[in-house]
Amino acid sequence: MSAPQTLTREDAEEAFCRATNSVVGSAERWAARVKSGLTDEALAEALRYELGIGGGSSGRDSLSVAYQGAGLKIWAGWAGWPLTPPILEDQRTVAFAREYYGISDPTDEQMSLF
Numbered sequence: 624m625s626a627p628q629t630l631t632r633e634d635a636e637e638a639f640c641r642a643t644n645s646v647v648g649s650a651e652r653w654a655a656r657v658k659s660g661l662t663d664e665a666l667a668e669a670l671r672y673e674l675g676i677g678g679g680s681s682g683r684d685s686l687s688v689a690y691q692g693a694g695l696k697i698w699a700g701w702a703g704w705p706l707t708p709p710i711l712e713d714q715r716t717v718a719f720a721r722e723y724y725g726i727s728d729p730t731d732e733q734m735s736l737f
Contacts (some may be wrong), residue, residue: 628701634686635710638699639723641680642690643673653724660727667717670695 644650657670671692679689681703689698689706695716698706711719720726 629733630699630701630710632680634695634699634701635719637686638697638710638722639719640695641688642678643670644662645678645690646673646675657726660729662728662730663714663717666720666728667695670716670720680721 643653652669652673656666659667666737674690674692674695674697676693677691678730679687679698687698687700687703687706690696694709695711695713696709697711697716698709700706721728
């Protein structure tokens with residue numbers, strides 16, 4: 624039996640993208656959120672909506688992903704189920720979403736230099 628495959632940044636991004644784009648119309652909602660910007664609280668609420676109660680996917684020789692809105696948790700792994708611990712949770716998920724989607728915080732008083 625071989626050792627479990629280590630998750631890469633690309634694996635984490637794939638898991639995050641699959642988890643936050645599982646609801647119809649998500650691409651349009653994320654585009655609008657990028658345009659308007661969101662506070663951390665509003666971004667957390669958007670993530671809870673997109674993650675929903677929970678879901679996931681797995682397949683032979685593919686990244687296994689599970690997610691739930693409660694706690695903003697996302698799990699990923701190559702070894703199958705169960706996936707523990709979560710790769711993203713709570714504020715880490717909010718920060719990852721802000722970076723991944725490029726969503727600004729309209730209450731951030733530091734001015735952009737560019």
